[in-house]
């Protein structure tokens with residue numbers, strides 16, 4: 027965006043984990059891919075021997091907390107965390123204070139993202155005004171705003187009123203939007219603290235039944251089919267939810283879904299520690315659920331990984347379980363967790379990771395150019411679509427925007443939240459040995475991360 031673009035020659039990287047080759051980045055685009063490329067005059071050279079190159083990651087679901095809870099996170103610190111995690115685009119959920127339910131608020135968040143300049147911050151618009159679940163927010167005005175909102179969600183709360191959900195699904199068809207549902211039947215989860223099952227009984231905490239999630243997903247799939255609109259299911263957490271989504275997709279309905287890194291790796295047995303770092307919405311489930319989520323992500327039933335990065339200040343987490351806030355940070359560990367849960371287990375290769383963490387979430391967020399008239403556009407040298415929105419999730423090929431991450435799969439290290447850029451420290455992976463490290467991230471040809479550290 028600044029105009030001071032450099033050329034970079036990345037030597038010996040392995041695109042999608044394949045054969046080592048060189049990538050030349052010029053003027054924000056991938057100019058060439060192939061072995062033995064020559065560095066043009068003035069180009070900077072980066073030795074990427076042994077590093078996997080992936081297209082820049084896209085997160086459909088993060089809480090950046092600004093405006094309103096800058097003690098937990100800001101768009102700046104959240105963008106830093108995203109870049110360090112290999113992300114080049116992040117969707118910022120609407121449950122801020124004020125709520126992102128008007129053109130003014132989404133434009134404010136979008137501008138803060140541009141000022142930070144480390145990744146494309148895509149505001150999610152609220153479905154209902156004030157997230158109060160009683161009347162629709164200004165969906166059209168947010169879609170038409172400079173922020174060009176395409177994803178709408180009351181995340182944190184469920185749009186439980188079936189009539190409102192139907193109206194929202196109908197409304198967003200006009201601009202090819204999508205409603206992202208936080209599927210939680212409110213009456214079935216009153217006072218719920220942990221997954222309903224053996225562990226909730228053991229701890230004497232109110233259980234959170236799987237059916238509270240599954241019932242809403244089933245209803246919303248039917249509603250989306252009925253009105254011919256697009257539904258996205260946030261943070262799928264149960265085996266039954268995977269089955270319902272598999273069924274809806276078999277019907278050809280426009281239903282997509284995400285799973286979080288923590289639901290791919292952790293189970294409710296961790297809650298037995300009573301450590302609220304493991305308190306999250308939806309709750310950690312059983313190993314059977316984890317296995318079904320992994321299988322669903324592997325076979326494409328679940329389209330993508332989304333972090334649900336939910337930073338909280340220490341005082342809101344380091345308290346007794348029942349009083350603690352729900353949520354975990356995730357931007358800086360997502361790729362490493364997916365590496366452990368999906369790649370090391372043989373369920374996905376790196377091409378699969380690129381699909382589930384870049385191409386598919388970009389398509390769901392309408393960032394892949396498929397919604398624009400010319401199918402990709404050429405404004406700003408090819409890094410924006412015809413409507414001026416940034417392009418993400420494109421293959422690592424000449425002509426694509428130079429959004430990419432270089433990842434070292436060979437290292438293993440303990441997660442240390444003290445070193446994270448996020449303003450909050452509530453990582454459930456703290457102290458856990460995880461594989462891999464993000465070495466570099468490029469946004470439109472400019473490094474945001476080099477040598478594993480912020481580049482500026």
Ligand SMILES: [Zn+2]
Nearest residue numbers: 181182208260
């Ligand atoms: Zn949620």
Ligand SMILES: [Zn+2]
Nearest residue numbers: 119181182334
């Ligand atoms: Zn969330």
